[in-house]
Amino acid sequence: MDSVLNTASEQLASQIENHLQTIYQGFETDIAQLVSDLISIMRLGSVEQVPVPYQNHWSQQDVILITYGDSLLRTDERAMTTLHRFLNEQCDGVINGVHVLPFFPYSSDDGFAVSDYYEVRESVGEWQDIQRLSAEYRLMSDLVINHGSGESEWFQHFIKGEGPGHDYYFTTSPDENLTEVVRPRTSPLLREVQTTDGLKYVWCTFSHDQIDFDFRNTGVLKEFVNIVRFYLDQGVNIFRLDAIAFLWKEAGTSCLNLEQTHEVVRLLRTLIEYACPSAMIITETNIPSRENLSYFGNANEAHCVYNFSLPPLLLHALITGQNFYLKQWMMSMPPAQDGTAFFNFIASHDGIGLRPVEGILPDSEVDLMIATMQDFGGHVSWRALDDGGKKPYEINIALFEALQGTVGGKDEWGEARFLCAHTIMLALEGIPGLYLHSLLGTQNDHERVKATGHFRSINRHQWDYSELEQLLTDQTSHHHRVFTAMKHLISIRAQQKAFHPNGxxxxxxxxxxxxxxxxxxxxxxxxxxxxxxxxxxxxxxxxxxxxxxxxxxxxxxxxxxxxxxxxxxxxxxxxxxxxxxxx
Structure with missing residues (x-):
């Protein structure tokens, strides 16, 4: 047994060292010490066996519900308890996994500007709620790894120049060559911050409240590995690497999909697989299709990648009545190797991304889709271009509203069209991710947009649970019809071997x-x-x-x-x- 332990331990150490050599090539880094630190943090000092490669940790029975922890609200009950109640009482065993969107304390972006990675937001619940949920359902959690809140204790320490986190953030000079940097937003890339050490410029890929971490600092890597270990201990089984494509920065480059970023994903996969062989990584990369697929690596990076091109292409097909572009894209998609799978979705807490159809849908078709969605009450979010211009980045609309008609206008086929979209998605190669508000047929929340000032809020409605329960039992309600039909589709899917994600x-x-x-x-x-x-x-x-x-x-x-x-x-x-x- 000792020889087996030594062999497995030695292989683990060797793999980690190879990852780190690639990530920190050209940096003065004590690789041997860093290997030892990471093994210690993950508690992998005595591993018994090497993980079996190319294992499919999923089947046709897997459907993951995507939801905020506080999308369902019940008087005098913690939101996570209400979510758990909904899954147990209303979903009849058809859902076996749940992605609870950031449930941590935050300062902006509905959870994606995390101010404390080790706490559960009080309005949502506590760690016991997370543990109870994970005991019955496969639990996906966001690892918001690219950036953190500008109001966090870490960032306050950065301003003071001392204390935990004071050296975690990426700073640069505005004189650096940053013209090639790819952005998903229109705000300035750099934010001026007055610190005790003078004026500094912090890097903000998204908003000025979301400050990018500096993974050149090995302390940042160790902190996030510690967060991974902590989440595993709480029952998290699937890690969604949020905005991972932007992780590594290097002046004079696009700062997107750099080799060091891919190697960090490989490193995290190695550590997670040794710690919990059934755990998974999903990369969230809202970028053109070919770049997105690169996060599979050679079946040694992400277990799953979001199928980001599917939502806009399926939407386009259903509102135009033509499947040419959807079909061309489908034919170009490679089958996922064993040990990897596509994560299919057609709606989420974010908008319908348009970058994933660059090079697939002509601009004229994108413009037609945007105009139709605006007629149906939707909005458009933009991103900055190198020349100072801007380009549509995503469409913000509830999917139920997006499919209420065609390019010719609204019609009587909205529900049928909506269910057709989900019937297609549920049958495709891959693991289906089903947004709560699609399961319920939720409509545009214009009041929430007014209240928050953010277009994405249109598809982030919060339901009063008592009201929802009444609607789900009211046979005249479209919410009842959609919910019943969706559960029926999922139940049929789960029984078909041909719908295995790797079939x-x-x-x-x-x-x-x-x-x-x-x-x-x-x-x-x-x-x-x-x-x-x-x-x-x-x-x-x-x-x-x-x-x-x-x-x-x-x-x-x-x-x-x-x-x-x-x-x-x-x-x-x-x-x-x-x-x-x-x-």
Whole structure:
């Protein structure tokens, strides 16, 4: 046993050293000491075995609910208790994972300017609530690793020039060559801060209240590894690396997706896998598709990457009734290797990102989509360009409202179109992430936008739980209809081996009106043809185009209808979907 322990321990130390050599190449860093420190922080002094590579820690039964900890409010009850109540009482076992968006004390950006990484925000709950939730559901937490709050104790120590965190922040000179830096916002990159050591310029990729950390300082790395260890101890099983693409800064570069950033992800994966082999990393990189895919590495970086191109492309297809661009993108997507998976979503707490369709959707189509969403009550957020100009960065709108019509205006097919979007998403290769407000059919919250002054608030409604309970039982309410239909879809999905996140996927060519793809189980025993009419007109599809095996029995999993004449045709109503399965 001792020889096995030594071998595993030695391999771990060697892997960490290799990561650190790449990250800190050219810096005077005591690598050996840093290796020892990281092993100590993660409590990996005596590892028993090397993690088995290329393991899929997921199945077709996995669906992750995305929500703020305080999206559901009940009188005289902690918000996290109410969320737990909703999952247990209303979701009937169809949800087995939950991503609780930043539940820490914060100063801005609805949680993404963290002021204390080791505390739970009092208005949400306490660590016991997190632990109880993680005992029943797979728990995803944000690791807001790129930046911290300008009101945090760490930043106050920076201003004083002493105390924990005083050297955690990235400073530079405005005379440096920063013209190539890619930004997701229009505010100035640098913020002037008067400190006891004089005037300093801190780096702010996002807002001036979100100060970027300096990972050239090994103390910052050790602090975040300590945070990872602490979260594991609280029951966190999935780490969402927020804004990770911007982590490493270097003058004269884009400061986006630099090699040191990728190596930090590899290092965190190594440490997390040795500490908890079933834990996962998901990278949040709202960037063009090809750059986004790079965070898979060689199946040695993120376990999952957000499928950021899916929301705008699916939205575009459903409001135009044409699937050309969605289909072209699908055909270009590589299958995820074992040990990796796509994280599919079509709505989130943020807006519908537009950078992920750069090079995929022509500007004219993006402009058409923006104009349509503005007609439906949505807003547009912008980002700065190198030449001082600006470009649309994301559309801010509730998905239920976004799909209430087409480029021709509002129509009577809103609910059907909305459910069609989710039927497509739930069938795609990957793990589905379902935003709470999509599950509930929540509409635009214009009052919250007025109250906060932020466009993203339009899709961050807070429900009174008693009111919500009434709506979910009211059969005349669209909230009831959407919620019931969504749970039905998820329940069917969970029973199909062909919907394993790593099952085979092949894009079908069925014309502009019908978006179709074929899924096959890993053991090749189940085939499902996913057929979706993405238009407001009925569609006819010849079964002979699918080349179905004549000796097998084919039925629609959604309606139960059986198809015996495989040379016949299928009639699809507007926005109808069929999951045609051989078992």
């Amino acid at each position: 085979t996927q092949f894009t079908l060519h069925l014309g502009e009106q019908v978006f179709g793809f074929w899924r096959q189980s890993i053991d090749r025993t189940q085939n499902i043809f996913c057929l979706n009419n993405i238009s407001a007109e009925s569609a006819t599809l010849s079964l002979s185009d699918l080349n179905l095996i004549q000796t097998q029995d084919w039925r629609d999993l959604l309606s139960g209808q059986r198809y015996e004449d495989l040379l016949g045709s299928i009639e699809l109503a507007p926005y109808q979907s069929i999951w045609l399965s051989n078992r």
